[in-house]
Amino acid sequence: MVEGKRVAVVVPALEEELLVADTIRGIPAFVDVIVVVDDHSGDATAERARATGDPRLEVIEHARNQGVGGAIATGYARCRDLAVDVTCVMAADNQMDPSELASLVGPVARGEVDYAKANRLVSGEAWQLIPRSRYLGNAVLSLLTKIASGYWHVADSQAGYTALSLGALRRLDLDRLYRRYGFPNDMLVHLNVQNARVRDVPSRPIYGVGERSGIRITRVAPRIAWLLFKGFWWRMKEKYVIRDFHPLVFFYALGALMTIVGFLLGLVVTISRLGWGNDITTATIVLVALLLVSGTQFTLFAMWFDQEANKDLR
Template sequence: MYRENKIGIVIPAYNEELLILETLDGMPNYVDKMYVIDDCSKDKTLKLLKERQKIDNRIIIIHHETNKGLGQSLIDGYVKSKEDDIDITAVMAGDNQMHPDDLPALLDKIIDEDYDYVKGNRLLHQNIESMPTYRFLGNSLLTILTKFATGYYFSMDPQCGYTAIKNDVLKNIPIEKMTTGYGYNADILCMLNIQRYTVADVEVRPVYDREKSKIVLWKYIPKTSWILTKLFFRRLWQRYTVLDFHPLVLFYLVAFFNFMFILIPGTIRLFYMYFSTGEFPSTTFNITATTFLITIQLILFAIWMDMDYNKDPKRK
């Protein structure tokens, strides 16, 4: 128990025989439950877990008969935590990449400042240079896209999986519907934003040592970008249309109409007339250029309103 709160840790593990025991050994004594999800590992991960469970009754093993992905592992851990008498559930990877000394910072942010969900931010740490360049660049791109998708514009490093959430909040979001692959981190943020829950970042140290990332970057970024696009439209629909109404939806709608029915046809006609007749269609150009400027303004106003509507009420 940590400051009168029962703490559960969800630990996804896939082929982590090298580091899973170090992860468990480093777990603080105040952690009440460790939900370790073995996602059909092909190595000795499950065997090591069963052996360690005999001497540490805090360990609860959830075994997948088939590989279901990181998102499903987290879902199963969260669901089990909801069933138990836990106050705050955190997530720590099974590859010892998340330093246990940073866990109190996440928990304190929830306990002292009453945030609903707290996530790590490795970009705040002075040791950020240890993050591989390709990860940093990919992280930066996905950070920008995630801001639009989730509405938490002040949040950074959304790919960091070191998180903590109140179980009272966990019980009020459809966590079972979270994406089962990569992109889960943005999905849960989107769920939280729709319900207007508060989110905060805390500094955590980037740890890159013996673990091997299972992310194939050239596949991960396009796939995750598509997921973020869908989350963006889902958030606009559910938060600003179904649960409430905000004019920014109309701004985006008009901008989309302009793009599809004026800008694209106008641009096609512009080039077709120029290359087929050699004449420059000035009327088409003026209409297209004016519509382009109006569309940009609509999008910028919509973004500004979305940012203003999602200001963190706890931030000064």
């Protein structure tokens, strides 16, 4: 327990027979429940987990692979049923420092925030320790997640080391959450609709412990970007239209419309000039510039309104 609150750790695992036992043995004594979700591994992950003999341990095995998000959702559902006060997530690859778990659990247990997540990018070691392609991909996705989720103060959106309050967990629709590697991003979008308070907690990146990454940034990044695009407009509808109207939706809509129209018109004019030698009138140039500038201004104002609307969710 922490601050009189029961604590659980969900460990999503896929073919982690080499490291899952070390992960479990490293989980601090203040944790009351450990739920390992074996996402239909083809190795001895579940057996190695049970072999630790930890009395706090429960192993759930998926009959089919559901993705890391699906495994976390299964663990969340179990902890919700057990009414655990704070539910954390730690990967089974031993890349999350168990000594940092208390700093994640503390703010949630004290009721300061609803969701605490690790941030590896604030560490001076991040650039040296994290593979460059993943670091840059993470930075880009973090920026997109800020826009999509409305949590402008949150970075390192791909970090899966988290702690969630029981109240926030009960308000989430687990069936709607994304099932694959974009789960942490989608989680933030859904939490924002619930007006959940979120805090970043500095974390030290750990690599070179024998982990095997299944992430290919060139394949995953476009999928997450599309997920965030859809999540952004879903959040606009749910939070600023259905639940409590806010005029920033007009700014975002006008910004997107003017930018797209201005870009397409500029493209048509450019092709017409280069392909057929047609003249470009001054009025056309002014119109394209006006559309692009106005679209950018509307979008920036909308971002500012969104940031102001969410500044208390820290």
